[in-house]
Amino acid sequence: MMIKGLYEAHLPVSDMERWIHFYQKLGLQTAYVSEKVSFIWIEKGKSWLGLWETEHVHLPYHPSLRHIAFHVEAEEITAAKNWLKERGISVREAFGFPPERQPLVLPNHPQAHACLYFQDPDGNSLEFIAPLRLDVEEDFEMMTLEEWYGREE
Structure with missing residues (x-):
């Protein structure tokens, strides 16, 4: 590719x-x-x-113009919240999930990605994203990463 x-x-x-x-x-x-x-x-x-x-910088927001996702490893996504906090950067609400319920797992069928959302000082949307599975066979609703791991047990 x-x-x-x-x-x-x-x-x-x-x-x-x-x-x-x-x-x-x-x-x-x-x-x-x-x-x-x-x-x-x-x-x-x-x-x-x-x-x-x-x-x-404060023109109307649209994610295709003012959003960047940084790839992180799945093993690091949970620790990323504290890593940001140590740097004075707060996780923001996303898709109705408050910061304390993140990281999230997005159902990008047939893939599943863990995500954590924050903003830069001008309000641009930033994201840490970690591929979890690229071959999810069933549809599922967006959930927390904790719920994702709990359903596999």
């Missing part, structure tokens, strides 16, 4: 320096920095995030 993963995504930001600091708190490194556009490595040489400073 030609596509190996997300190489580039872009977000509008209100303050370049503040944003670079935010993404450094997530453990990401800068690739290029200027006054109006900067790039942050997600995985050096494989994927990066373009940040564009603008006064218009």
